[in-house]
Amino acid sequence: MDIIVCVKQVPDTTEVKIDPQTNTLIRQGVPSIVNPFDKNAVEEALRLKEKHGGKVTVISMGPAQAKDSLKECIALGVDEAILLSDRAFGGADTLATSRTLAAGIKKIGNFDVILCGKQAIDGDTAQVGPEIAEHLNISQITYVSKLEITDGVVRAEREHEEGYEVFETKLPVLLSVVKSINEPRYPSIKGTMKANRKEIPVWTAADVDVNPEHIGLKGSPTQVRRIFTPKQRVQGEIIQEDNAHTAVNRLLTKLNQVKII
Numbered sequence: 001m002d003i004i005v006c007v008k009q010v011p012d013t014t015e016v017k018i019d020p021q022t023n024t025l026i027r028q029g030v031p032s033i034v035n036p037f038d039k040n041a042v043e044e045a046l047r048l049k050e051k052h053g054g055k056v057t058v059i060s061m062g063p064a065q066a067k068d069s070l071k072e073c074i075a076l077g078v079d080e081a082i083l084l085s086d087r088a089f090g091g092a093d094t095l096a097t098s099r100t101l102a103a104g105i106k107k108i109g110n111f112d113v114i115l116c117g118k119q120a121i122d123g124d125t126a127q128v129g130p131e132i133a134e135h136l137n138i139s140q141i142t143y144v145s146k147l148e149i150t151d152g153v154v155r156a157e158r159e160h161e162e163g164y165e166v167f168e169t170k171l172p173v174l175l176s177v178v179k180s181i182n183e184p185r186y187p188s189i190k191g192t193m194k195a196n197r198k199e200i201p202v203w204t205a206a207d208v209d210v211n212p213e214h215i216g217l218k219g220s221p222t223q224v225r226r227i228f229t230p231k232q233r234v235q236g237e238i239i240q241e242d243n244a245h246t247a248v249n250r251l252l253t254k255l256n257q258v259k260i261i
C-alpha cells in the first residue's frame with residue numbers, strides 16, 4: 001500500500017501572534033513543531049504499513065526549515081520525505097497550498113491513501129485536505145477517528161459533535177484524522193540516526209506540474225483585510241424562575257427596558 005502523509009510545520013504555540021501591519025503570522029522567535037494532528041496522520045500511516053506492507057512518504061510545503069519536521073517523521077519510521085519549497089509558493093492561501101501539494105503528490109506518483117491532520121493549529125481552516133482530494137478527483141473522508149482497510153475498501157468512523165458516522169469508500173482515498181484515532185509513537189534511536197543521514201529532496205515550482213499563476217500569493221484568491229482579537233462580549237443574563245409564566249414576564253420587562261420591544 002502506497003501511503004502519502006501531508007505534514008505541516010507550525011509554530012509551537014496556540015497563542016499565535018499576528019503582525020497588525022501585514023496581517024500575517026509572526027514566526028520569529030517561535031520554535032516550530034510538526035502539526036500535532038499530522039503526527040496522528042503519520043502514526044496511522046505507519047500502522048497501515050505494518051498491517052498491509054508498502055511505503056510511507058511524507059510531503060510538506062514550506063520554507064527550508066520544514067526539513068526538520070520531515071526528518072522527525074523519518075525518525076518515526078517513515079520511508080521517504082519530500083519538501084516543496086520555493087519563493088514562488090510563499091504567501092499561499094489554502095487553495096494555492098492545496099494545488100501545490102496535489103501537484104507534488106502527482107509527481108510522487110502512486111498512492112492508495114493520502115492522510116492529513118484534521119486541521120493545522122496555526123491556520124486552523126481544515127480546508128487543505130479536502131481541497132487536495134478535489135484536485136486529485138478522489139474520495140475523501142474527514143475527521144476520521146477509526147480506520148479499517150480490507151480488500152481495497154475503506155471503512156472509517158467520522159467524528160462529529162453528537163457521535164460518529166460510518167463511511168465506506170474504495171481506494172484511493174484522502175482521509176483527515178482527529179487526535180483520538182491513535183497515540184503517536186516516539187522516535188527510536190535507530191530511526192533518529194537514519195533521519196540524521198537522510199537527504200530530503202527539495203522540489204521547486206519548476207519541478208512540479210503547476211500553473212505559476214495558481215501558486216503562492218499570485219494564485220491565492222483569499223484577501224486578508226484585517227486580523228484582530230474580537231472584544232470580549234459582556235456576559236448575558238440567564239433568567240431562572242420556577243414557573244415559565246413568571247420567567248416570560250421577566251424577560252418581556254427586560255426587553256422593554258432595553259427598547260427591543
Ligand SMILES: Cc1cc2nc3c(=O)[nH]c(=O)nc-3n(C[C@H](O)[C@H](O)[C@H](O)COP(=O)(O)OP(=O)(O)OC[C@H]3O[C@@H](n4cnc5c(N)ncnc54)[C@H](O)[C@@H]3O)c2cc1C
Nearest residue numbers: 006061091093094097116117119120123124125126127128
Ligand atoms: C492571503 C493569505 C496569505 C497567507 N500567507 C502566508 C504566508 O506568507 N506564509 C504562511 O506560512 N502562511 C500563509 N498563509 C496561511 C496559509 O494559507 C495556510 O497556512 C495554509 O494554506 C494551510 O492552511 P491551514 O493552516 O488552515 O491548514 P489546514 O487546512 O487546517 O490543514 C489541514 C491539513 O492539511 C495539511 N497541510 C496544510 N498545510 C500544509 C503544508 N503547507 N504542507 C503540508 N501539509 C499541509 C496537513 O495535513 C494539515 O493537518 C496565508 C493565508 C492567506 C489567506
